[in-house]
């Protein structure tokens with residue numbers, strides 16, 4: 001059976017991933033095993049009512065078969081997961097759902113705007129539920145019939161909106177995936193400043209190159225620890241499950257209360273899909289190809305705006321925001337005719353908020369200059385468009401094609417440009433973190 005939860009956090013605290021560790025503890029107490037690691041699924045980052053990371057979670061429970069692997073630690077005891085298993089009995093499943101409902105009720109903060117939801121299904125859900133929730137705006141009207149057909153048990157405390165995320169987390173096919181090991185603080189430390197030794201984080205990243213988004217060399221920010229009052233101490237992201245698990249022992253910090261390894265869609269770029277300008281409606285994300293339409297303008301605060309035209313001539317306003325550090329520099333150096341592929345999400349105002357720029361081909365701006373005279377080396381004068389050149393001193397005539405082209409030097413090279421690591425979104429495709437160097 002699959003268990004999905006969403007929206008047990010709020011801007012004032014709480015944490016959906018922590019709630020999932022409590023549900024995993026409950027499963028262990030009930031004699032149920034994790035089948036595979038729990039899933040941490042990021043959904044469309046552009047939905048306006050979602051101010052935080054828009055994460056939902058799911059896990060699969062049953063009776064494990066074969067050899068288990070450690071995916072966490074709770075109350076000083078390991079949490080293990082099996083590659084495969086058999087389904088729980090209906091009585092066991094029903095008892096678990098009842099206890100899970102009570103746990104989620106207890107943990108979700110009673111804030112306005114927090115709509116905790118729990119979805120339990122006896123089998124998988126169609127992956128289309130995930131793809132719509134990560135790339136587009138979806139509605140309960142589309143999700144609820146699918147849940148009914150799947151025989152799902154659902155619970156919400158107030159609004160039903162959380163059902164969308166909880167279902168999408170169950171529906172995530174997890175084929176393209178990375179990992180995040182999240183270490184949690186003791187409850188007594190929640191809300192106080194975190195103690196994580198940055199030098200040991202940097203050493204771990206050097207020792208395990210599979211780790212990513214640990215630190216931003218440009219802004220010198222440590223990226224593993226959040227800055228909110230949530231229970232998370234730090235999160236180690238990796239392209240393999242082994243690297244964060246091995247690195248955990250290297251990080252010096254305040255005591256770790258518990259940890260859990262999540263399989264996640266972070267850094268997969270799953271929210272991006274090639275779109276034409278008209279198809280990239282508000283709150284959607286995507287890739288668009290086109291040519292720069294001059295002029296590029298620098299806005300207050302160091303943001304840069306330029307217009308892009310796709311093949312059909314449709315215009316798209318693109319915004320490179322200052323906190324991305326790298327993108328405004330690239331945007332400022334663009335001229336009309338440069339061919340680009342850009343990606344990002346479209347805000348309510350219609351502008352594309354850039355998450356990256358690929359410079360495919362540069363236009364070569366410049367101007368025609370009058371040739372020098374073959375006889376006296378003086379500068380010729382134009383006789384008019386297409387009519388050639390004439391030396392004012394010795395009257396020698398030269399044909400139009402003798403004009404010289406003087407190109408304007410370019411300060412941007414073809415290549416792919418990503419935001420500085422601290423400004424990358426959870427879903428943003430994985431990319432080098434060493435600075436503004438283009439990747440060819």
Ligand SMILES: [Zn+2]
Nearest residue numbers: 373376391394
């Ligand atoms: Zn001359």
